[in-house]
Amino acid sequence: MTCNEARILLHALLDNELDAGHAREVEAHIAGCPDCAAEFAAQREMQRVLADTDLRYTAPASLRTRIEASLPKPQPQPTRRSVLRGFAMGSAVSALAATGVVALVLRQDDQQRILSEVVSAHLRSLQAGHLIDVVSTDQHTVKPWFNGKLDVAPPVIDLTAQGFTLVGGRLDYVDARAIGAVVYKRRQHVVNLFVSQTSNAEYRAPKTETMQGFNCRRWGNRGLNFWAVSDIGADELAEFVDKFEAAMKANVEG
Amino acid sequence: MPANDDLQKAQRFREAALPYLDDVYTLARYLLRDASDAEDAVQECYLRALKHFDSYRGPAMKPWLFAILRNVCNAEYARRAHRPSAIEDTPGAADRTPIWQESEASPETEVLRSRDAGAIRKLIDALAEPFKETFVLREINNLSYREIADAVGAPVGTVMSRLARARAMLRAAWTAEEEQAK
Numbered sequence: 550m551t552c553n554e555a556r557i558l559l560h561a562l563l564d565n566e567l568d569a570g571h572a573r574e575v576e577a578h579i580a581g582c583p584d585c586a587a588e589f590a591a592q593r594e595m596q597r598v599l600a601d602t603d604l605r606y607t608a609p610a611s612l613r614t615r616i617e618a619s620l621p622k623p624q625p626q627p628t629r630r631s632v633l634r635g636f637a638m639g640s641a642v643s644a645l646a647a648t649g650v651v652a653l654v655l656r657q658d659d660q661q662r663i664l665s666e667v668v669s670a671h672l673r674s675l676q677a678g679h680l681i682d683v684v685s686t687d688q689h690t691v692k693p694w695f696n697g698k699l700d701v702a703p704p705v706i707d708l709t710a711q712g713f714t715l716v717g718g719r720l721d722y723v724d725a726r727a728i729g730a731v732v733y734k735r736r737q738h739v740v741n742l743f744v745s746q747t748s749n750a751e752y753r754a755p756k757t758e759t760m761q762g763f764n765c766r767r768w769g770n771r772g773l774n775f776w777a778v779s780d781i782g783a784d785e786l787a788e789f790v791d792k793f794e795a796a797m798k799a800n801v802e803g
Numbered sequence: 804m805p806a807n808d809d810l811q812k813a814q815r816f817r818e819a820a821l822p823y824l825d826d827v828y829t830l831a832r833y834l835l836r837d838a839s840d841a842e843d844a845v846q847e848c849y850l851r852a853l854k855h856f857d858s859y860r861g862p863a864m865k866p867w868l869f870a871i872l873r874n875v876c877n878a879e880y881a882r883r884a885h886r887p888s889a890i891e892d893t894p895g896a897a898d899r900t901p902i903w904q905e906s907e908a909s910p911e912t913e914v915l916r917s918r919d920a921g922a923i924r925k926l927i928d929a930l931a932e933p934f935k936e937t938f939v940l941r942e943i944n945n946l947s948y949r950e951i952a953d954a955v956g957a958p959v960g961t962v963m964s965r966l967a968r969a970r971a972m973l974r975a976a977w978t979a980e981e982e983q984a985k
Contacts (some may be wrong), residue, residue: 604923608828612846617817619849737945
């Protein structure tokens with residue numbers, strides 16, 4: 550490999566875009582060429598600084614409103630709040646119906662609350678030194694670590710080959726209960742997979758919600774509730790969940 | 804009242820495309836270097852995306868939106884080229900603020916590190932196209948080479964060499980500035 554080639558390919562190496570064979574070739578060249586080695590080190594340092602700096606812009610709220618306003622809209626339905634306001638104003642709904650509606654309202658709020666707690670737990674985990682209790686890329690180290698700490702054994706699956714690197718596990722608290730968090734990385738992004746027990750063994754299909762700019766994909770399977778939270782795009786998070794479920798399926802059957 | 808189909812389509816579009824608003828706006832800011840032009844471009848991008856949403860079959864949503872935004876921005880470049888006076892040499896002037904002010908220190912950016920981020924943003928803004936676009940798509944919008952190739956309509960090999968060039972230029976500008984500061 551010539552230096553000219555290496556000067557281009559070393560970027561693909563930095564970005565994890567090379568297959569194993571080409572990666573080895575570039576690494577071999579860098580090992581034997583001080584100039585290219587220096588360039589590689591300098592570029593890696595620059596990439597590190599860039600990743601640590603927030604270079605994104607946030608769209609102004611007015612822009613979001615303008616775009617929302619340009620989408621076709623349904624006729625205004627009574628919102629939950631206006632239903633409740635109706636009660637406050639003493640509307641003529643019977644007491645029995647009222648209880649039913651309130652229960653429905655509360656259950657929805659409950660899900661919102663848990664979603665917001667899951668997102669908060671994700672945010673907390675991003676603070677320095679808070680991400681991982683057991684640091685390991687080895688699923689056979691992370692999985693036993695959870696033993697005795699939880700009333701469930703969270704499935705720990707290495708998805709490195711699928712582009713999501715297992716980096717460790719953590720105990721967290723959601724809905725006033727200890728919950729397992731398995732931590733993955735996609736490039737510089739953290740994916741927290743929260744796992745808790747549920748009495749409902751039915752499969753519930755994955756669904757993505759967005760809160761405070763984070764995507765959260767939640768689903769249920771094999772008596773467990775899962776929430777995958779990250780700042781990666783909704784499509785990438787869906788890919789993560791698909792790969793996780795495929796690997797789970799392979800594990801169970803194999 | 805709009806037909807039910809339209810409502811469902813709008814809802815699907817909202818769920819699929821709106822989560823990327825900040826990503827699209829970020830790219831627009833770097834491409835156009837002007838906050839209000841960027842807002843207009845992003846709005847136009849979402850209008851066009853909604854119009855073509857029926858025929859959308861991939862690539863992934865993010866590269867697709869970026870591809871539409873690029874077309875909108877190219878039209879804006881063409882419009883600018885007809886303006887009497889070019890403002891190419893003073894990027895800050897586009898924000899209608901005197902260049903001796905910290906124009907990027909708006910309340911919407913974080914207080915911490917904002918100074919560093921502002922300096923780095925200026926260095927990136929100064930990169931020539933198509934290198935800047937490739938760099939922003941990779942380093943700030945976090946697209947893979949394949950996704951960048953989809954968004955800009957160029958082969959992956961071209962993406963790779965543009966990126967190498969962009970990073971080399973950025974590093975040269977960066978070190979030159981640090982030398983000056985000494």
